[in-house]
Amino acid sequence: MIDTTLSRRQFITTALTATGGFALGVGIARPAEAASLSVRPWGDDAKRYPGEINAWVVIEPDDTVIIRYGRAEMGQGSFTALPQILTEELECDWAFVKPEYASANRNLKENKVYGSLATGGSRAVRETGELVQQAGASARERLIAAAAKRWNVPASECSAAMSKVTHKPTGRTFRFGELAADAAAIKLEKEPALKRPDQYKFIGRRLARLDVPLKINGSAKYGIDLDVPGMVRAAIIKCPVFGGTVKSVDESAIAGRRGVLQVVKLRDAVAVVADRYFRAQAALNVLPIEFQSLIERITGSQQYEACLLGFNNVELDPNSQMNIWMSSGTPHALNPKQIKPTTPWEDEIDRLMEKQHSSVESASRKQAFDRVQQVVVEQQPIVYLVHPDVLVAASPSIRGLEPTPLPPHLYWNIERVSLATLPPRSNE
Secondary structure (H helix, E strand, O other), rough: OEOOOOOOOOEEEOOOOOOOOOOOOOOOOOOOOOOOOOOOOOOOHHHHHOOOOOOOOOOOOOOEEEEEEEOOOOOHHHHHHHHHHHHHHOOOOHHEEEEEOOOOHHHHHHHOOOOOOOOOOOOHHHHHHHHHHHHHHHHHHHHHHHHHHHHHOOHHHHHOOOOOOEOOOOOOOEEEHHHHHOOOOOOOOOOOOOOOOOOOOOOOOOOOOOOHHHHOOOOOOOOOHHHOOOOOEEEEEEOOOOEEEEEEOOHHHOOOOOEEEEEOOOOOEEEEEEEHHHHHHHHHOOOOOEOOOOOHHHHHOOHHHHHHEEEEEOOOHHHHHHHHHHHOOOOOOOOOOOOOOOOOOHHHHHHHHHHHHOOOOOHHHHHHHHHHHHHHHOOOOOOEEOOEEEEOOOOOOEEOOEEEEOOOOOOOOOOOOOEOOOOOOOOO
């Protein structure tokens, strides 16, 4: 979480409205201090700023603007870019902006108020840019409405810029921090329209990254730095096969080891709890664990044809699987010279994949890919290993497969299958 200091800011409470408001901090007017990256457990959500305008924006009496950030900064600058987008609409002074990490606890409790907190694929700005932009626009209009009400003038005569609202005919101004309490009670009849790209004044500027100095000088704190009284650590190992289970654990092997507190056995994983992480991991490294695992038996017998089509299918769109299902696809390593289908069912798969690829109708694409799955069930069963989005083609040497179609995927109980004894393969 991002914070000005390690101690929690002290807040006075404003009226809480159904549409949200601002949380006000006690303090004197001053430029915002440089943000710091601190770490704390999310145990104080119930004490969070009451009456905040929305999940993204908090304004303090000293004009400080707290902007929540619901992703992880992984080097591409979204920790700066998303607050920059919100600032464009809010019309606040960038010098007063302090980003802080959004609470994952709150996101879970309040029906994903921050949307997805996942970070990857360069999607932070694409997925949440418009959301934070709307949050900034809404806050700006409430501030303008609050100022117009004080002056008893139409809101159309007022404008916001650089953390101030100005009455254009007279030149009178209010700071954002002065208006926050009143703005908390404002209810907008509708959300304001967003600026057009040709109206942008702040988006597009080249800004210094907010996180870089903190990471360079070592002041940034991470989850691994967190420590609370009585805290213990755990090291965990999961079954290397999706659907596999823990068969046995010999706890006696680490009995009496320094710092080890407990062995926790789950259906598909084992954890060692200790007073320090290093001790937990060291004990786990020597703990004898046996997993009931099909893949271990397959690779142990070197029947690699069972792993013929191993791939990580992160995207569920069938277009991301073209290289897997088409006969000319490179993953078909068992027959690397085969660039055309040799069986009717392979030919059907090729035609179906091409059909869904060229179609613009989702229903038509789904129908084609559903048929692909049916053909696969009938002709070349697959087993999910590692996790549900990793497919591995099953060899005919695997006995006992009983597929249960669960569109759009297929699952098997891998504990019930066995390997047939096959004659040695030739070197050809």
